[in-house]
Amino acid sequence: MSEAISPLQAATGLTDYWSPRVIGEVDDSYVKVAKVKGSLAWHSHTHEDELFYVLQGSLKMELRTGTVELHSGDMYVVPKGVEHNPVAEEECLLLLIEKKSTLHTGDIQTEKTRSIAQQLAS
Amino acid sequence: MSEAISPLQAATGLTDYWSPRVIGEVDDSYVKVAKVKGSLAWHSHTHEDELFYVLQGSLKMELRTGTVELHSGDMYVVPKGVEHNPVAEEECLLLLIEKKSTLHTGDIQTEKTRSIAQQLAS
Numbered sequence: 001m002s003e004a005i006s007p008l009q010a011a012t013g014l015t016d017y018w019s020p021r022v023i024g025e026v027d028d029s030y031v032k033v034a035k036v037k038g039s040l041a042w043h044s045h046t047h048e049d050e051l052f053y054v055l056q057g058s059l060k061m062e063l064r065t066g067t068v069e070l071h072s073g074d075m076y077v078v079p080k081g082v083e084h085n086p087v088a089e090e091e092c093l094l095l096l097i098e099k100k101s102t103l104h105t106g107d108i109q110t111e112k113t114r115s116i117a118q119q120l121a122s
Numbered sequence: 123m124s125e126a127i128s129p130l131q132a133a134t135g136l137t138d139y140w141s142p143r144v145i146g147e148v149d150d151s152y153v154k155v156a157k158v159k160g161s162l163a164w165h166s167h168t169h170e171d172e173l174f175y176v177l178q179g180s181l182k183m184e185l186r187t188g189t190v191e192l193h194s195g196d197m198y199v200v201p202k203g204v205e206h207n208p209v210a211e212e213e214c215l216l217l218l219i220e221k222k223s224t225l226h227t228g229d230i231q232t233e234k235t236r237s238i239a240q241q242l243a244s
Contacts, residue, residue, distance in 0.1 A: 073177075
């Protein structure tokens with residue numbers, strides 16, 4: 001029998017920005033936490049939606065049609081195929097729900113891109 | 123372009139205990155909120171994991187092998203096929219991630235059982 005997990009505590013413990021860490025799984029999705037600051041990169045996920053939940057801080061989700069502002073306790077789902085760029089002016093802690101197949105920078109590769117293996121590493 | 127949602131605010135607005143409300147979807151899963159108090163029922167989901175995240179309050183997840191205690195900000199995933207019974211001594215607000223096919227009382231039907239149509243009703 002496993003224990004309950006505090007995503008906020010797990011995210012607080014991260015040392016690198018934009019380097020998501022898998023903390024659990026639910027069916028064919030991973031539950032991840034991330035510590036972010038600055039801008040990630042414009043990208044999209046052709047086949048997967050992506051859920052963002054703000055554990056602490058604020059996030060601006062830039063979309064080609066406008067910007068969605070998320071504050072602590074807010075959630076937003078980026079639909080599959082929609083170009084987006086998450087931006088955090090100050091440090092922000094996130095919970096993410098993503099298909100196991102999802103690449104966090106989607107269809108592009110940047111110096112911030114982390115493989116699933118890196119996200120699973122303890 | 124849709125707006126960000128506050129699951130806590132959505133859960134606070136619920137009037138009935140154990141009557142989950144769908145507030146979003148991510149791929150083939152629903153994001154739900156629920157206001158709970160007391161004991162639901164022992165049940166399992168043969169084919170689906172079920173994610174519980176405590177927005178406010180505390181929850182005891184009774185399992186046949188012991189009890190997992192969740193406090194505000196804690197998360198727990200009940201694996202598919204595992205019998206469980208969520209119990210809240212005081213009112214508790216939950217965020218749930220469940221496959222669209224998941225019946226919230228699983229393989230049993232009780233007076234608390236709500237259909238997916240009821241959970242989608244606004």
